Amino acid sequence: MNAFILSYFDALIGPSILEIMPRDMKKEDFQLIPDLMNLYENEFFIHIFGNLQTANLIFDISSMGDRGGVMTFQASIASTKGEINEDIARDILxxxxxxxxELTGIQTAIPRRGKPANKQARENLREIMDGVFRSLPGDIVRLHSWDAKVFIFGEASVGKTTILNTLQETVPKATLPTLNMDATKIKVSNLTMTAYDAPGQENLRVLWKPYLKGQDGLVFVLDSTRVDLESLTKSKHLLRDIISRTSMEKLPLLVLFNKNDLSEPDLPTLERELGIT
Structure with a gap:
């Protein structure tokens, strides 16, 4: 949720929200924001309320009819989506x-001393705010980032490396067998995943052990075209060997049936034979 809020400081009643964009937002959800005008001087600042982060700018506009000859406003960008980019927010505010x-008649856009706001001046102010809100750039908010380590394993030639290459959009025409442990970083939205592509050849599985610690998840890849009993038995034993280890037993596990485009596998039967139903 992103919002653009304009607060005004009235010498008699204190600070309050003047306008909010989008218009269907409830002012009650942002009722603490105007109070920041009592805490900060005229400046740009970041203030966080729980999961609501705000970027704010308090500023004065000349007004001969007001105490001190100025009207005081606070413009705020609020977001629950992540960390606000301070540099971009400052420029926008x-x-x-x-x-x-520079808005003509801004002094009349606010109801004061029993006088209603000038409708045209108020509408002009809303148009400016709406334009700012609609033009907020996508990178105004830095999404919370997460790092994860994922161990990808399975029998030889089931397509583990090809899957990783596909995620990176760098699929080669031919994939050679993996002969060592390859670590690949993949960024998906705000998740950075380090994927460990384990060689499936039985004589190379001794390489797996050092990488089994500190993982955040497991991906077990199977070739869904290999439905013979011998292949399924080998896959079942390999899967059980890994997930039964103390450091692995509580990790989330994704079982990925690869190469479905080459055949129409009986997935319920495969799941039953592997004991993962």
């Missing part, structure tokens, strides 16, 4: 300040 200060 300072540009908004300039637009508001």
């Amino acid at each position: 300072e540009a908004f300040q300039k637009q508001v200060s």
